[in-house]
Structures are given as C-alpha cells and as structure tokens.
Amino acid sequence: MVPVLTTERLTLRGLTRDDTDAVLRVFADPEMSRFFEADLSDPVQCRRMIERRLAYDGPPELGHWVIERDGEVIGLAHLRPSWELPGNVVEIGYFLEPAHGGSGLATEAAARLLDYGLAELGVPAVWALIRESNVSSVKLAQRLGFLDVGSGMHYGAEHRVHVKLPDLHGRTHHIELWVPDLAEAEASFGWLLGELGWREFQRWPDGVSWKLGATYLVVEQSPALTAREHRRRDPGLNHLALHVSTRQQVDQLADQAGAHGWKPLFADRYPHAGGDQHYAAYLENAHGFEVELVATPPGVHSNG
Numbered sequence: 604m605v606p607v608l609t610t611e612r613l614t615l616r617g618l619t620r621d622d623t624d625a626v627l628r629v630f631a632d633p634e635m636s637r638f639f640e641a642d643l644s645d646p647v648q649c650r651r652m653i654e655r656r657l658a659y660d661g662p663p664e665l666g667h668w669v670i671e672r673d674g675e676v677i678g679l680a681h682l683r684p685s686w687e688l689p690g691n692v693v694e695i696g697y698f699l700e701p702a703h704g705g706s707g708l709a710t711e712a713a714a715r716l717l718d719y720g721l722a723e724l725g726v727p728a729v730w731a732l733i734r735e736s737n738v739s740s741v742k743l744a745q746r747l748g749f750l751d752v753g754s755g756m757h758y759g760a761e762h763r764v765h766v767k768l769p770d771l772h773g774r775t776h777h778i779e780l781w782v783p784d785l786a787e788a789e790a791s792f793g794w795l796l797g798e799l800g801w802r803e804f805q806r807w808p809d810g811v812s813w814k815l816g817a818t819y820l821v822v823e824q825s826p827a828l829t830a831r832e833h834r835r836r837d838p839g840l841n842h843l844a845l846h847v848s849t850r851q852q853v854d855q856l857a858d859q860a861g862a863h864g865w866k867p868l869f870a871d872r873y874p875h876a877g878g879d880q881h882y883a884a885y886l887e888n889a890h891g892f893e894v895e896l897v898a899t900p901p902g903v904h905s906n907g
C-alpha cells in the first residue's frame with residue numbers, strides 16, 4: 604500500500620474499496636471525463652476504473668491515492684509505471700472534483716506526489732500524458748515545471764507528452780578525496796569510475812577528477828596532507844557507495860577489481876554482506892579507501 608502523504612491542506616492516502624462511493628461522486632459531473640476515453644460519470648464505467656486501480660500490482664511504493672481535504676475525498680491521483688510509454692517509466696495522474704477546483708489543490712497534490720517520486724523514491728523522471736485541449740491540466744503541469752517533449756497517440760487519442768526531471772538543488776556537487784599516492788588512486792578509482800561511466804573532468808599536477816552527470820569526484824595528493832593512509836574507521840568518510848544498474852555488473856566489477864588495485868571486503872558474505880535485500884560488492888584500495896557497489900533494485904529506479 605502506498606504511504607500517506609500530507610500537504611498544507613490535503614492528505615493523500617491509498618485508495619481502498621471503501622472509497623468507491625466517494626470516487627463515484629468525484630466523477631459524477633460528465634465534464635470531468637471530457638478528455639478521457641471512458642465516461643466516468645457513468646457508474647458502471649467509473650466502478651470499472653476503480654476496480655482496475657484496486658487491482659494494481661506494480662511496485663508497492665507506487666500506485667493510487669485518494670485526495671482528502673478535512674476528511675472528505677475530493678479527488679484521485681496516481682504515480683505508477685506507465686503502460687502507455689515504453690521503458691518502465693513512471694506516470695502521474697490527478698483528478699479533482701470540480702467543486703474544489705481553481706484554488707491550487709490539484710497543484711498541491713501533484714507537487715507532493717512529484718516530490719515523493721523524484722526526491723524520496725529517487726525515480727529518474729515523472730511523465731504526464733495530457734490532451735492539448737485539457738488546458739487546466741496543461742497549466743498545472745507548466746506550473747510544476749514539466750517539460751513538453753512531444754506528442755503521441757495514447758489512451759486512444761493524441762496527447763502531449765510531458766516530463767518532470769529532478770532538480771539539482773541540494774544534490775552532491777562534488778566529493779574531494781585527499782590521497783597519499785595519486786598514481787595509485789588514479790589506477791584504482793580511475794578504472795572503477797571509468798567502468799561506471801564517469802569521465803575525466805579536470806587534471807592538474809596534484810590531482811584528477813571524474814564527472815558523472817552533475818557530480819564530480821576529485822582525488823588530490825595535496826602538499827598539505829597530514830597522514831599517509833586513509834583510516835576508514837576514524838571519524839570522517841567511511842566509504843563511498845555507488846549505484847550499479849544490475850547484479851551481473853556488480854559481479855563483473857567485483858571480479859575485475861583485483862587487477863586494478865582493489866581487494867574485496869567481507870568476501871565470505873558476498874553479495875549480501877549489507878543484508879538479505881542488499882546486493883553489493885565492498886572493495887578497499889591499497890590506501891584504505893572503501894567503495895561499495897550497490898545493485899540498484901529493479902522497478903521504479905530503472906529507466907528501462
């Protein structure tokens with residue numbers, strides 16, 4: 604069941620069968636269905652829509668919510684894998700009873716779902732399919748910073764395709780590691796980061812950095828260094844953990860790492876040293892830096 608999400612004026616909670624009457628009321632005005640294939644003011648079609656939502660069996664952190672204000676159900680929303688767009692991407696939808704329209708409530712609900720998906724779950728993007736003539740919904744998407752990236756035939760009609768990407772605010776800008784031996788660090792980190800898609804970004808006599816997306820990692824043999832090795836059990840950085848797309852890639856990297864200055868940690872418990880649900884390789888280089896390579900779980904984090 605999806606989590607309860609709250610905003611200043613609203614509570615979003617998982618849809619249940621007990622909400623059926625309230626949802627029928629939300630869709631009672633035929634205007635609500637103007638942009639849909641089905642006429643949801645027809646109780647039979649509306650019940651079918653509710654049943655389809657209740658039968659949702661995708662990733663449990665995604666699904667269908669009702670929008671409540673002061674304990675009354677006033678709308679419906681979803682964040683779920685798209686069946687219209689390829690690549691297992693996540694699609695949002697929102698529906699607000701007309702009596703509550705025009706005061707930013709749908710925007711507030713959708714903003715909370717976006718924050719939940721992009722910031723809490725780490726979904727790489729949220730997609731919305733909107734009929735061009737659905738002006739209220741297009742305006743809502745624009746207000747929330749969706750990009751209009753094209754159009755296509757979806758849900759039986761031409762729809763604009765909108766996408767909302769996470770913003771950089773608060774994310775890691777760079778990480779700087781001071782190392783006692785630049786050549787060794789370059790051999791171990793340079794190889795590993797290169798395998799993971801990072802590219803060399805800056806180079807100067809005492810350092811080198813690699814960049815992936817908006818984040819770069821620096822290794823520097825600073826003249827101001829005060830020790831010759833990194834002691835990961837001392838206060839400070841213990842280890843760096845990096846996403847790896849698949850378990851097979853974690854296995855491959857763990858196999859190859861020995862030839863590039865890394866030795867395995869917790870090898871007797873590979874690949875579950877971090878717990879039954881956690882698939883990871885733990886590696887340490889010659890100067891005591893630990894890296895954890897974590898298989899990203901399939902589902903909502905995946906782009907395809």
Ligand SMILES: CC(C)(COP(=O)(O)OP(=O)(O)OC[C@H]1O[C@@H](n2cnc3c(N)ncnc32)[C@H](O)[C@@H]1OP(=O)(O)O)[C@@H](O)C(=O)NCCC(=O)NCCS
Binds near residue numbers: 634699700
């Ligand atoms: C799409 C839908 C949810 C939008 O509803 P809405 O009432 O326009 O959206 P909001 O509740 O966010 O209100 C936004 C309006 O309130 C105004 N508003 C007032 N206070 C506001 C606030 N604090 N924040 C944002 N907007 C505010 C906005 O200016 C906007 O009015 P405008 O469209 O005239 O510019 C609604 O039309 C609907 O349910 N339609 C049928 C179902 C549907 O088509 N869903 C979308 C499928 S893609």
